[in-house]
Amino acid sequence: MNIRLNCDMGESFGIWKMGKDEEIMPYISLANLACGFHASDAVTMSRSVELAKKYNVTIGAHPSYQDLVGFGRRSMKCTLEEIKSIVLYQIGALYSFCKLNKTTVSYVKPHGALYNDMMKDDNIYKAILSAISSFDKNIKLMILSTPNNEAYEHTARLYGISLIYEVFADRNYNDDGTLVSRVLPDAVIKDELDVMQRITNLKDRGYLESISGKKLFLKADTVCVHGDGDNALTFIKAVQKIVGS
Amino acid sequence: MNIRLNCDMGESFGIWKMGKDEEIMPYISLANLACGFHASDAVTMSRSVELAKKYNVTIGAHPSYQDLVGFGRRSMKCTLEEIKSIVLYQIGALYSFCKLNKTTVSYVKPHGALYNDMMKDDNIYKAILSAISSFDKNIKLMILSTPNNEAYEHTARLYGISLIYEVFADRNYNDDGTLVSRVLPDAVIKDELDVMQRITNLKDRGYLESISGKKLFLKADTVCVHGDGDNALTFIKAVQKIVGS
Amino acid sequence: MNIRLNCDMGESFGIWKMGKDEEIMPYISLANLACGFHASDAVTMSRSVELAKKYNVTIGAHPSYQDLVGFGRRSMKCTLEEIKSIVLYQIGALYSFCKLNKTTVSYVKPHGALYNDMMKDDNIYKAILSAISSFDKNIKLMILSTPNNEAYEHTARLYGISLIYEVFADRNYNDDGTLVSRVLPDAVIKDELDVMQRITNLKDRGYLESISGKKLFLKADTVCVHGDGDNALTFIKAVQKIVGS
Amino acid sequence: MNIRLNCDMGESFGIWKMGKDEEIMPYISLANLACGFHASDAVTMSRSVELAKKYNVTIGAHPSYQDLVGFGRRSMKCTLEEIKSIVLYQIGALYSFCKLNKTTVSYVKPHGALYNDMMKDDNIYKAILSAISSFDKNIKLMILSTPNNEAYEHTARLYGISLIYEVFADRNYNDDGTLVSRVLPDAVIKDELDVMQRITNLKDRGYLESISGKKLFLKADTVCVHGDGDNALTFIKAVQKIVGS
Numbered sequence: 001m002n003i004r005l006n007c008d009m010g011e012s013f014g015i016w017k018m019g020k021d022e023e024i025m026p027y028i029s030l031a032n033l034a035c036g037f038h039a040s041d042a043v044t045m046s047r048s049v050e051l052a053k054k055y056n057v058t059i060g061a062h063p064s065y066q067d068l069v070g071f072g073r074r075s076m077k078c079t080l081e082e083i084k085s086i087v088l089y090q091i092g093a094l095y096s097f098c099k100l101n102k103t104t105v106s107y108v109k110p111h112g113a114l115y116n117d118m119m120k121d122d123n124i125y126k127a128i129l130s131a132i133s134s135f136d137k138n139i140k141l142m143i144l145s146t147p148n149n150e151a152y153e154h155t156a157r158l159y160g161i162s163l164i165y166e167v168f169a170d171r172n173y174n175d176d177g178t179l180v181s182r183v184l185p186d187a188v189i190k191d192e193l194d195v196m197q198r199i200t201n202l203k204d205r206g207y208l209e210s211i212s213g214k215k216l217f218l219k220a221d222t223v224c225v226h227g228d229g230d231n232a233l234t235f236i237k238a239v240q241k242i243v244g245s
Numbered sequence: 246m247n248i249r250l251n252c253d254m255g256e257s258f259g260i261w262k263m264g265k266d267e268e269i270m271p272y273i274s275l276a277n278l279a280c281g282f283h284a285s286d287a288v289t290m291s292r293s294v295e296l297a298k299k300y301n302v303t304i305g306a307h308p309s310y311q312d313l314v315g316f317g318r319r320s321m322k323c324t325l326e327e328i329k330s331i332v333l334y335q336i337g338a339l340y341s342f343c344k345l346n347k348t349t350v351s352y353v354k355p356h357g358a359l360y361n362d363m364m365k366d367d368n369i370y371k372a373i374l375s376a377i378s379s380f381d382k383n384i385k386l387m388i389l390s391t392p393n394n395e396a397y398e399h400t401a402r403l404y405g406i407s408l409i410y411e412v413f414a415d416r417n418y419n420d421d422g423t424l425v426s427r428v429l430p431d432a433v434i435k436d437e438l439d440v441m442q443r444i445t446n447l448k449d450r451g452y453l454e455s456i457s458g459k460k461l462f463l464k465a466d467t468v469c470v471h472g473d474g475d476n477a478l479t480f481i482k483a484v485q486k487i488v489g490s
Numbered sequence: 491m492n493i494r495l496n497c498d499m500g501e502s503f504g505i506w507k508m509g510k511d512e513e514i515m516p517y518i519s520l521a522n523l524a525c526g527f528h529a530s531d532a533v534t535m536s537r538s539v540e541l542a543k544k545y546n547v548t549i550g551a552h553p554s555y556q557d558l559v560g561f562g563r564r565s566m567k568c569t570l571e572e573i574k575s576i577v578l579y580q581i582g583a584l585y586s587f588c589k590l591n592k593t594t595v596s597y598v599k600p601h602g603a604l605y606n607d608m609m610k611d612d613n614i615y616k617a618i619l620s621a622i623s624s625f626d627k628n629i630k631l632m633i634l635s636t637p638n639n640e641a642y643e644h645t646a647r648l649y650g651i652s653l654i655y656e657v658f659a660d661r662n663y664n665d666d667g668t669l670v671s672r673v674l675p676d677a678v679i680k681d682e683l684d685v686m687q688r689i690t691n692l693k694d695r696g697y698l699e700s701i702s703g704k705k706l707f708l709k710a711d712t713v714c715v716h717g718d719g720d721n722a723l724t725f726i727k728a729v730q731k732i733v734g735s
Numbered sequence: 736m737n738i739r740l741n742c743d744m745g746e747s748f749g750i751w752k753m754g755k756d757e758e759i760m761p762y763i764s765l766a767n768l769a770c771g772f773h774a775s776d777a778v779t780m781s782r783s784v785e786l787a788k789k790y791n792v793t794i795g796a797h798p799s800y801q802d803l804v805g806f807g808r809r810s811m812k813c814t815l816e817e818i819k820s821i822v823l824y825q826i827g828a829l830y831s832f833c834k835l836n837k838t839t840v841s842y843v844k845p846h847g848a849l850y851n852d853m854m855k856d857d858n859i860y861k862a863i864l865s866a867i868s869s870f871d872k873n874i875k876l877m878i879l880s881t882p883n884n885e886a887y888e889h890t891a892r893l894y895g896i897s898l899i900y901e902v903f904a905d906r907n908y909n910d911d912g913t914l915v916s917r918v919l920p921d922a923v924i925k926d927e928l929d930v931m932q933r934i935t936n937l938k939d940r941g942y943l944e945s946i947s948g949k950k951l952f953l954k955a956d957t958v959c960v961h962g963d964g965d966n967a968l969t970f971i972k973a974v975q976k977i978v979g980s
Contacts (some may be wrong), residue, residue, distance in 0.1 A: 013751060013804070014805065036334070043327055046330045068748075069748070070566070070568075075566070075567045076557070077565045078560075081288055085286075085287035085288045088341040088344075089342075090280070091341055092341025092342070093338045095340065096338075100333060134345040135344050165335070170362055258506060259558060259561055261508060312802075314531045315817075319811045321810070322848070323805075394776075451684065484778060536820045536823070575780070578832060579771070579780065581831055582827040584823075585830065586830070587820075587823060587827070590822075590870070625831055626834070
């Protein structure tokens with residue numbers, strides 16, 4: 001299995017800086033770039049696309065609910081027309097900076113609450129697929145890999161969209177393949193050696209262990225890494241060696 | 246001279262409605278569509294592009310300073326990087342709804358204070374040209390026609406961008422071809438018969454009279470009409486008959 | 491029963507106008523003034539308070555989730571700290587314009603989704619009470635009157651806050667005293683004579699009929715009227731005659 | 736001369752952190768707290784007021800043009816009604832969190848471009864004075880101390896407002912007492928020993944040397960220190976020892 005690293009990048013906003021984008025960009029394959037609705041702004045987007053281009057990192061749009069102060073982490077009851085429209089708006093905005101840098105938007109990864117809502121609500125999933133499909137069918141959609149990817153795969157095919165399956169190596173999974181809720185104490189795996197062991201397992205044997213020890217065989221096109229911890233760079237370099245891509 | 250009508254459209258925001266877009270769209274040639282920085286939002290943009298497409302109206306992006314509460318009418322001291330980036334952001338955002346409707350962005354008309362600042366500051370003019378040029382050299386830029394268009398023309402050519410020259414038939418002009426400032430009482434011509442007479446003159450004889458009676462020969466690719474007055478529709482229909490396009 | 495009319499006022503935003511505030515203000519008793527989170531802006535608030543003061547209308551703050559583009563109608567998953575803080579922020583902002591006009595904020599009516607969420611979630615209700623209580627215990631809270639007001643009353647008393655009970659004369663009620671959901675066809679009563687009959691009933695006999703014909707005896711300190719319909723003014727004048735206040 | 740330290744605090748926004756408020760608060764006398772227009776949000780304001788209260792730091796409102804993405808540093812052409820209203824809005828919003836913490840707003844220091852514009856434009860200065868005066872005449876206004884404070888003093892007195900005179904110890908001054916523009920290389924004095932020497936001079940002898948060596952005798956109620964540099968804390972502690980307040 002060839003696993004690529006994806007990382008949320010370009011999440012500064014105006015004067016406020018977030019993440020070590022300059023340092024981390026060389027070690028990832030897929031950069032999820034914020035589009036101004038949960039983070040980033042026009043200048044930050046321009047610079048982020050330029051940085052990704054410099055290191056040949058594949059660029060993805062990271063659209064969100066419109067909620068800067070809540071960083072897109074608060075679920076909002078939107079209509080499907082609203083969801084389709086805000087996703088299109090953000091893809092287009094990012095696309096303009098890709099044009100400037102003679103590159104393109106290769107995939108979409110919904111951010112935060114929109115990502116979670118997409119996995120739970122088929123109509124939201126379809127609204128997002130519809131947005132991508134109407135912009136460019138070559139753009140892929142990144143979703144959470146589950147033990148039951150078939151339904152997602154089937155729907156995506158109806159819209160002509162290919163999927164990228166994402167696994168979280170630093171999150172605990174329930175036996176049914178869903179993530180342990182962040183409100184529970186065991187949601188996040190903080191020991192980095194543990195996380196690296198999980199990635200090694202995933203790469204070599206194709207599974208992650210659930211919190212109860214069950215083997216979850218998950219399609220893993222990409223693993224999400226975080227760019228804002230104290231030793232994010234060291235960790236990402238180590239993970240990058242494991243996955244070798 | 247073939248003069249086309251352009252009109253600011255799609256300037257509703259959320260629940261707040263502005264303009265009679267549905268009624269007016271059939272009678273104009275060029276729709277300047279707001280992109281979310283001074284007016285409009287993702288859903289409004291989607292519907293506005295759909296409406297323009299329905300009536301075969303050419304679509305232009307109407308980018309602005311980022312100032313919803315001030316409707317983009319307040320000049321802001323931005324860096325050139327900021328100006329180039331916000332223009333690109335807004336073109337791209339609008340472009341996504343054009344893709345959805347299988348049409349495209351044909352021109353850019355900066356809005357409000359950004360339009361005025363562009364005409365006064367060559368560096369802002371160049372920042373806007375640079376934004377358009379990096380997105381798509383087929384997109385034109387609409388600017389204010391003056392008796393001295395050569396300098397603007399020359400600069401635009403350096404960026405590979407064609408210009409659309411705009412005349413305001415309901416604004417008084419100074420003898421030097423600049424607009425009478427809006428802070429002065431005679432800035433706006435309110436008598437609609439006068440305005441129609443001026444448009445007829447412009448079309449048939451190629452000039453507008455300045456406020457002192459001087460003949461100003463102005464290149465006029467397009468005349469700006471307003472969609473939000475009480476009898477906007479009647480007026481636009483009448484003007485449309487005069488220009489015959 | 492003395493029933494006072496309350497109306498959402500000051501819901502313009504920047505250049506966009508909403509409602510006939512100038513016409514309607516003389517006929518209502520309680521003006522719910524938007525505070526910039528779902529509608530209004532600093533200038534609009536200043537003018538709205540001045541207008542209310544001119545007609546001796548009691549001023550209430552109308553705080554909302556932070557969502558201008560959605561007009562505060564979209565429920566957002568906020569923390570209780572966020573809810574308490576945004577309510578305080580908005581009360582204070584409105585209070586400043588009351589100081590300017592030598593009047594004060596007399597009550598709080600949460601807007602839109604925040605109002606609905608407050609009625610459903612006791613913790614949100616408490617967060618709002620806590621915000622008001624820490625600002626000024628003389629400020630009342632307006633809530634939806636139900637057949638079971640005791641629990642709300644009890645909690646409010648713990649925070650030292652008095653309640654204003656609101657009835658919607660133009661909304662159908664279920665037999666349990668909850669409002670018929672807006673997604674159902676019978677949610678809103680559009681016949682104005684019906685609505686006036688209901689208000690007469692409420693005033694003279696103390697009840698509203700539920701959608702099945704059951705008599706719902708509801709405490710009614712105030713009835714909500716709407717200021718933005720085509721004949722809003724005529725209707726409000728008629729209702730004002732019925733309630734006589 | 737008793738010189739107190741003022742520092743911009745509470746300038747985080749949502750998830751984005753700025754400044755070492757927790758560390759620095761104990762060593763300053765006056766905390767300029769952002770009010771949501773250039774930085775901060777309701778939750779941040781609530782926590783910032785609580786922190787200032789904990790260390791008995793006097794609280795000032797730090798109102799700004801409405802420009803989060805530009806951090807209030809971009810001058811905007813606002814009407815005087817707009818300026819008065821946004822200043823009132825922000826004072827009131829901050830006041831609500833002062834009520835929550837049983838403290839109050841003691842002064843106003845306009846932020847960034849609004850501060851500069853206030854010093855240059857007498858009408859903006861008056862609009863700000865008028866806003867403060869209508870809220871509470873006990874609230875002072877912090878302005879830049881110049882060799883010619885009389886005109887400012889005279890105007891402030893007409894509005895019943897007392898002034899706090901601020902000096903920048905780390906900025907070079909022209910001979911006429913204005914600050915050397917930030918676009919010039921010598922605008923900021925980076926050597927901390929130099930800055931401390933200047934503060935000592937100011938405290939003991941009442942003057943700062945201009946960039947050409949001229950002695951500028953400046954009324955100095957307060958000196959501005961910055962909370963976001965790498966060794967901001969060390970520096971502020973040292974300065975605090977010099978001024979001894």
